[in-house]
Amino acid sequence: MALLRSYVSGEWHTAADEGVPLHDAATGEEVARISSKGVDFAGALAYGRRVGGPALRELTFHQRAALLKALASHLREHREELYALSARTGATLGDSKFDIDGGIGVLFSYGSKGKRELPNDTVYVEGAVEPLSRGGTFVAQHIATPLRGVAVQINAFNFPVWGPLEKFAPAFLAGVPSLVKPASSTAYLTARLVELIVESGILPEGSLQFVAGSVGDLLDHVTAQDLVSFTGSASTAQKLRAHPAIIRNAVRFNAEADSLNCSILGPDAVKGTTEFDLFVKQLTTEMTVKAGQKCTAIRRAFVPAALLDDVAAAASERLAKVTVGNPTAEGVRMGALASLEQREEVRRSLKALLDAGSVVFGDPEQVDVVDADAERGAFISPVLLKADPERAEPHEVEAFGPVSTLLPYTSAEQVVEFAARGGGSLAGSVVSADKEFVREVVLGAAPFHGRLLVLDAEDAKESTGHGSPMPQLVHGGPGRAGGGEEMGGIRGVLHHMQRTAVQGSPAVLSAVTGRWVTGAPRTEDDVHPFRKSLAELRIGDSVTAGPRVVSQEDVDHFAEFTGDTFYAHTDPEAAAANPLFGGIVAHGYLVVSFAAGLFVSPEPGPVLANYGLENLRFLTPVKVGDSLTVTLTAKQITPRIDQEYGEVRWDADVTNAEGESVAKYDVLTLVSKEQP
Numbered sequence: 001m002a003l004l005r006s007y008v009s010g011e012w013h014t015a016a017d018e019g020v021p022l023h024d025a026a027t028g029e030e031v032a033r034i035s036s037k038g039v040d041f042a043g044a045l046a047y048g049r050r051v052g053g054p055a056l057r058e059l060t061f062h063q064r065a066a067l068l069k070a071l072a073s074h075l076r077e078h079r080e081e082l083y084a085l086s087a088r089t090g091a092t093l094g095d096s097k098f099d100i101d102g103g104i105g106v107l108f109s110y111g112s113k114g115k116r117e118l119p120n121d122t123v124y125v126e127g128a129v130e131p132l133s134r135g136g137t138f139v140a141q142h143i144a145t146p147l148r149g150v151a152v153q154i155n156a157f158n159f160p161v162w163g164p165l166e167k168f169a170p171a172f173l174a175g176v177p178s179l180v181k182p183a184s185s186t187a188y189l190t191a192r193l194v195e196l197i198v199e200s201g202i203l204p205e206g207s208l209q210f211v212a213g214s215v216g217d218l219l220d221h222v223t224a225q226d227l228v229s230f231t232g233s234a235s236t237a238q239k240l241r242a243h244p245a246i247i248r249n250a251v252r253f254n255a256e257a258d259s260l261n262c263s264i265l266g267p268d269a270v271k272g273t274t275e276f277d278l279f280v281k282q283l284t285t286e287m288t289v290k291a292g293q294k295c296t297a298i299r300r301a302f303v304p305a306a307l308l309d310d311v312a313a314a315a316s317e318r319l320a321k322v323t324v325g326n327p328t329a330e331g332v333r334m335g336a337l338a339s340l341e342q343r344e345e346v347r348r349s350l351k352a353l354l355d356a357g358s359v360v361f362g363d364p365e366q367v368d369v370v371d372a373d374a375e376r377g378a379f380i381s382p383v384l385l386k387a388d389p390e391r392a393e394p395h396e397v398e399a400f401g402p403v404s405t406l407l408p409y410t411s412a413e414q415v416v417e418f419a420a421r422g423g424g425s426l427a428g429s430v431v432s433a434d435k436e437f438v439r440e441v442v443l444g445a446a447p448f449h450g451r452l453l454v455l456d457a458e459d460a461k462e463s464t465g466h467g468s469p470m471p472q473l474v475h476g477g478p479g480r481a482g483g484g485e486e487m488g489g490i491r492g493v494l495h496h497m498q499r500t501a502v503q504g505s506p507a508v509l510s511a512v513t514g515r516w517v518t519g520a521p522r523t524e525d526d527v528h529p530f531r532k533s534l535a536e537l538r539i540g541d542s543v544t545a546g547p548r549v550v551s552q553e554d555v556d557h558f559a560e561f562t563g564d565t566f567y568a569h570t571d572p573e574a575a576a577a578n579p580l581f582g583g584i585v586a587h588g589y590l591v592v593s594f595a596a597g598l599f600v601s602p603e604p605g606p607v608l609a610n611y612g613l614e615n616l617r618f619l620t621p622v623k624v625g626d627s628l629t630v631t632l633t634a635k636q637i638t639p640r641i642d643q644e645y646g647e648v649r650w651d652a653d654v655t656n657a658e659g660e661s662v663a664k665y666d667v668l669t670l671v672s673k674e675q676p
Contacts, residue, residue: 004213067203383402419448428445429452534672648669
């Protein structure tokens, strides 16, 4: 059988020994062998830092985002091959799509978010400018820059495609190279995934490395600039977290570990309601998708005591329809566990759980299977238990397979306390149409959960379900669940970057961030900035226009024309009684409209469109007779890599005759890269 190769230091490495055999989860046949003997782990990390990191940091966020989208499209063309190989892990086609399509979807999602939410630049500016002095000459700005190390990603066996891709995507978008180490039992699928990625030639060299087999002395060589992310058991996470090099160098360590996730049925969701049916369907689905081998699966199902028998009967009826067997056989809805060792681990955990309860459905020791040998393959029946929630076992023992436990409760306060006994979970759900019950449970359970789904008749049709992590949201949980967060949209990107507070003058901050800062120099010349293309426009280019006197006729006309007859603009007596105004004032939007009329350059040119205003604030009331002046300054320039134009953010400051700011806001325009 083929010996899986590692991809390190820019080349494929074949181990010097015969390796350890890996088996088909359904048939027991040998699929491949695995070993990392001979891999130079110190060299691999050094290669990532020396080659991969610089190559990524030369690219802007938008360029990295485009590469993620290109990679996602490439992998999508090879899904059928990956599905076929995934079946050998015990996964049905539906399971495989959950893993493979889910992983590809993460790449697409980060590609889109990178383009929408990050600048077409290599520096991320976080938050507003912080004033540090009265005169405005000493200010500060937080920036985020990529760490100069490697993101070491150690993954679990249950998601050999989604697992590595959901860690890789935010690291890549941040500009940090990855070294992926999958769990051995399903590593042959991850190995093929990496082969497809390397063969595509899409990614910069050094941005992705892969280790098939043990990590050897890898962690001995991590530095303060490296990161380690782990998915697996809490005990292994504890060992890794305590590694001397990780402690000594304060290496960023993120763990996603054991999680006794719960789902809570509300007292209102009695038999016959939509919510009752949703709860039962969700529970049985979470038990059987990926044969229950999901870190987000429902392990504890909290049910009002009066509904326990109804839920048990309805869930058992659905589980009885689940066909177990060879994942490639027609009609099979649940395949095998990842390995025989995993099956024995589930059975051991079940024995501990049975000390606190009894079986409602299933037999841990035997199961009828389709088109497979029940003993050679890692098959097990779905097992539904019921137990006393006051016992410790349901809140401490996780059977990582198609196993869940029904637990009764009597009040919202009690079920929140029971949920917390899990010690911290990745995901929980509340199934109820009672908004007051939902509020009490969500706010009570939130400190112990990374994510909470509220499921009811309104959102059920579009809900992605209890067990589906979304790349836009944090994936992780407190306490027992590892204490870390993966993904989380831009939060996941920033995990791979260093936040730094930069202090200096406005001019210095503008130079560092590439964004004009109030107080920094402006440039006014004979060419109106609206006449400049992106190729000609520079940060700080500015125009000052005005003054324009605001008359009573202007205010009256605007009120009549727009229908905005608010008393502060139309009723002198009422306006005079207003403590904020003391008399008739101009409409704020009249001020903004006058400002646009002052700074606009009306002839056709590079400016294609005004597509919005942001951060608009009215600071000083404008009275009749006041004169307005506006200063417009190019604040940020963002070329689009796939269009012939880009975005320009302008700082607009409208002042009165005394120099007081009456309105401040950002104007957003689309501007051609070259002169039309």
